[in-house]
Amino acid sequence: MNRYVKLVHMEVHRFRYVLFGMMLLTAIWQTIGVIYYAKVRMDGWREAARLGNYAPRPFSFADIIGDSQFWFALPILISITVLGLYIFLIWYRDWIGRDKFAYRMFALPTARSNIYLAKATAILLFVFSMVSFQLLLLLLERQLFNGIVPSDYRMSSLFSEAVAANRVFELPLLPLEGVRFVVYYGTGILAVFVLFTAILLERCYRWLGIVYAILYVAACGTAIGFAANLNPYGYFYPSEITAIRLGIYLVVMGVTLALGFRLVSKKITV
Amino acid sequence: MIELIRVSHRYLCRKVLKEVTFAAEKGQITCLIGLNGAGKSTVLKAIMGLTPIHGGTIQIDGKPIGRDTYEQVSYIPDHLAVPPSMKLSDALQFMEDFYSRWNKDRASELMRFFGLDYRERAGRLSKGTAAKFNLVLGLAQDSDYIIMDEPFAGIDLFSRESIAEVFSSELVGSRGVLLTTHEVGEIEHLIDQAVLLRDGTVARTFECEQVRSEEGKSVVDVMKEVLLA
Amino acid sequence: MNNVNDWADISFNSRDPVYLQVVRMFKEKIVTGVLHSGQTIPSRRELAALLKINPNTAQRAYKEMEDQRLIVTEGNSPSRITLESDVLRQIRSELLGGAVEAFVASIRNIDVPLDELLDVIRRKYSEAQEDKDD
Known part of the structure; x- marks a missing residue:
């Protein structure tokens, strides 16, 4: 357990600059966005007031987030891409790097499953730190919005309205409904493990392993797809459907972890 | 005793090791000698569980290899295997964190012996210096066995000399050493037992002093005879 | 004699057992x-480090020298060169005999009368003595 924590620390440490880089990029990019779109609204407001034909509606922070759809989402999409690639790199860097760290890492006196779990934990930590950083950033951005927009033009909005205003939050990142949040992130965690095991299949059996990996991912995808598409109006009661879905999820998770642990402990080649 | 019994390994369809059998005793220096591609590194990796074996058994003091192996045997690969941005002091700390048998005093003694700078980064070391630091990371563990892969390959003369000195010093002490080389000439005075590996099979195992006194041959003589035949 | 430089100058040939070369x-x-x-004399470990040889080889050389009564080891105290004059005399004649044997073997094929040979030896020997005295 102790060594597992040390391994997680090591993985986080190795990625820290990229993580901070992504945070910095997101902060700068979105701050510029908030200032720019607030200014556009303010100019519109002043213009309308000057012409005097109608009294413009005050606008809220959520409106700004809504205005800046793509601009706001871009650093988030970049971060998602980087983290997606790092799911692969967190393994491959130990083989292809100049240091070939795999030689030392797999010779450490600890259960190999700890290495697998530590890498997965690190990926999840990166995802959750980015998400919580985004939430914190939204709060700060609202302060900024309140600071630059005169109170005459401004109306208050709920924080959840701001989150709901951008499709990137609304759809995958921050579902406001509890169940959807659990389902999305649960599936995401499973996907990380499935990819890890697929990567290990490739690392253990090389070319043939790529075929195994593709078949394995396809099998897991089919199982989860089947679970997702169980018709709620059909044969089963909703509670039964939930139980079946949970069952399938746990089986896929169990098989993935068992296979991953076995590969990393017995079959890996540095 | 590190004991390999009929160990086989294949990569794709190629048989890399074919029923390799030999033992490296504690308190002795055993050298695996073979040309490039004979399977020397694979033997060491198999002992450390860094590559699977497809037949045979490997035992350390009578027990199959497992988690305990990694405290019992210190492995010095043929490259440093430390992230290039890591400072030497951090790398030592890393080892101390993970190895319960890490000997801090021995580590500082070795750092002094090799004249290494704690503040240097692993990626900036010259080849010879990296090889010395690699040795520090392996020898500072209070392990029962040390296995090292080509400790002399591609290193300047002075580094080679100071590395060779390690073998006749307290740093190795009563531990068992298993090392590989494709160029035995320089260290043939240092080794007790030689295992000649040819195309993944053990061609001959012998005690060096015995071959000198009974056959009047050097290790290099036997090596030429067996491997180039 | 326990100066490092006095020991470091030996180079071993690779065809004779190292421990016998140490004894010699x-x-x-x-x-x-x-x-x-x-x-x-130095301990086994010290000698191994000084000569840069395997400690097992140093151990074996000491064992051999003890068997030949060249050195004595009592209890835990360091080994010493023997005080027995018989043994010392025997070593002297052994080395001398060996050197002369090698010399004779190398000139055996040269056709030279013994008197002439002895003259040459006398001359070379005194030259060597003079060099040594300088």
Whole structure:
């Protein structure tokens, strides 16, 4: 357990600059966005007031987030891409790097499953730190919005309205409904493990392993797809459907972890 | 005793090791000698569980290899295997964190012996210096066995000399050493037992002093005879 | 004699057992007076480090020298060169005999009468003595 924590620390440490880089990029990019779109609204407001034909509606922070759809989402999409690639790199860097760290890492006196779990934990930590950083950033951005927009033009909005205003939050990142949040992130965690095991299949059996990996991912995808598409109006009661879905999820998770642990402990080649 | 019994390994369809059998005793220096591609590194990796074996058994003091192996045997690969941005002091700390048998005093003694700078980064070391630091990371563990892969390959003369000195010093002490080389000439005075590996099979195992006194041959003589035949 | 430089100059040939070469080195050092009887010698480990040889080989050389009564080890105290004059005399004649044998073997094929040979030896020997005195 102790060594597992040390391994997680090591993985986080190795990625820290990229993580901070992504945070910095997101902060700068979105701050510029908030200032720019607030200014556009303010100019519109002043213009309308000057012409005097109608009294413009005050606008809220959520409106700004809504205005800046793509601009706001871009650093988030970049971060998602980087983290997606790092799911692969967190393994491959130990083989292809100049240091070939795999030689030392797999010779450490600890259960190999700890290495697998530590890498997965690190990926999840990166995802959750980015998400919580985004939430914190939204709060700060609202302060900024309140600071630059005169109170005459401004109306208050709920924080959840701001989150709901951008499709990137609304759809995958921050579902406001509890169940959807659990389902999305649960599936995401499973996907990380499935990819890890697929990567290990490739690392253990090389070319043939790529075929195994593709078949394995396809099998897991089919199982989860089947679970997702169980018709709620059909044969089963909703509670039964939930139980079946949970069952399938746990089986896929169990098989993935068992296979991953076995590969990393017995079959890996540095 | 590190004991390999009929160990086989294949990569794709190629048989890399074919029923390799030999033992490296504690308190002795055993050298695996073979040309490039004979399977020397694979033997060491198999002992450390860094590559699977497809037949045979490997035992350390009578027990199959497992988690305990990694405290019992210190492995010095043929490259440093430390992230290039890591400072030497951090790398030592890393080892101390993970190895319960890490000997801090021995580590500082070795750092002094090799004249290494704690503040240097692993990626900036010259080849010879990296090889010395690699040795520090392996020898500072209070392990029962040390296995090292080509400790002399591609290193300047002075580094080679100071590395060779390690073998006749307290740093190795009563531990068992298993090392590989494709160029035995320089260290043939240092080794007790030689295992000649040819195309993944053990061609001959012998005690060096015995071959000198009974056959009047050097290790290099036997090596030429067996491997180039 | 426990100066590092006095020991570091030996180079081993690779076809004779190393431990026997170490024994021979000790004999030469005794005969030439570098080591004298009763003198303490380095421990096995120290010797291994000084000569850069395997500690097992040093151990074996000491064992051999003990068997030949060249050195004595009592209890835990360091080994010493023997005080027995018989043994020392025997080493001297052994080395001398060996050197002369080698010399004879190398000139055997040269057709030379013994008197002439002895003259040459006398001359070379005195030259060598003069060089040594300089």
